[in-house]
Amino acid sequence: MKETLLKLKNVSVRYGGVQALEDVDISIDEGEFVALMGPNGAGKSTVLKAIFGIAPLAGGDVLWHEGKITPKAHEMVRRGVTFVPQGRQVFKSLTVYENLELGGYALPNKSDLGKNIQEVLRFFPALREKLHTKAGHLSGGQQQMLTIARGLVSDPKVLLLDEPSLGLSPKYVTEVFEKIKEINEARKIAVVVVEHSVKSVLEIVQRAYILAHGRVVLEKPAKDLMGTDDLERIFLAK
């Protein structure tokens, strides 16, 4: 039986007068691969931000190993939660290696930094060849790989990925998802991914939560979602 790492119980988030999430229940087990899906404005990215402590909680509880916590970004990083925001936020004036170094800030033992970078690079051989290249000179796909690799340097237990395929060509989308799956299986890292590319993500995740209007409207194993009209019904509000 896998232990539950992270749980949201009746979580609500409000931005000013806008209710972004309402009574959301989500749980993530150790090593699990979970997708958050739904139409634009459903609150998918807000769920990740609520977990990471960068969205204002208006109600509900966040549990870490069944213990109630008040998420704050720097504390979540130390607990082993890494957030990779959307938009390929690499530091363009720094080299690939320097970007990776920054990702290891939360490591309790700084002497592990070099070893961790080398381990991460095993998953991303294309980055190894460009270690001393400025990140701004990488292609869009390589920059996305770098943001994921950088998130892994701190050896996280949970990886939160916000739209990793955004703005990538179909070839790179497939490559990015293959890498994420490989990392999830090899390192037993729980992955929570927000994704628009429904087909790509359902093929690799174990479970999916479907959100609409800030609420979880469906939660199913990915294999049970494929081939049904559930997604079409929710996305197109039929």
Add this chain to the structure above:
Amino acid sequence: MEYLIHIAILVSIYSILGLSLNLVVGEAGLLSVTHAAFYGIGAYATALLLTESGMNFFLAMLIGMVITGAIALLIGAVLSRFDGDFYALGSLGFNVIVFSILLNWQSLTNGPLGIPGIARPSLFGFSFESNTSFLTLSLVLLALVWGICTLITRSSFGRVLHAIREDEQAIQVFGYTTTYYKLVIFVLSAMLAAVAGALFASYITFIDPSSFTVNESIFMLSIIILGGLASHRGAVLGAAFLIILPEALRFAGFPTDVAAQMRQVTYGAILILLMLYRPQGLLGEYRL
């Protein structure tokens, strides 16, 4: 020759100011308009220690740096809560406050009458009385400041500053407390500005508040924007350019009755043209 040495000393002093301001504006991307305040605090602290206690210049300069750093810590603690335009406005406000204190705290600063009779530096019996020897001292201190700035920018600390400049929220995701980095670089930058203040006070041998206004801060910003942000060589080139250009225009042959005005107009026009065709500055890496 004395005139050229005078210009070279001013270029050295403003290069130190440019290098130190570049740490905050160029490396960390924080638009600070308060550098003249730290330049002034360093100058006044050194001047008061030299005139009141007859202390050695170098010791007075070090104490001036510590005093400036302590004040910068207080100012920076407030400024670190801001970013973008608010940071610029807040920093400008602090420059105005420091200027007002220098102007009105008569018992300490002698107000608008300033502090005269500031001694030139001396070391192991050697006095830097001549302008040539003072230029040598200025260049040595400039080289030291350059070295310190290089150490900072090439360190892992410097890389975090670059990351803050590019995207502060993105680096917070990894657990960095960016306010700490912003505060530390602000204090270091102020302490280095105090070196320039000490040199200036001792070189001119007189200071008053008019040398440390907001206009002076804007002039320092112009130096690094024109020379190129995040570039040490750019800071020195910018200082040289902005100090030498108005001097060179004295020899442009404008009619005597409008020469002063023509120099100002030409100076402004050259700056506008440079910003139009070289917005990242002469040697800069990026634009604000």
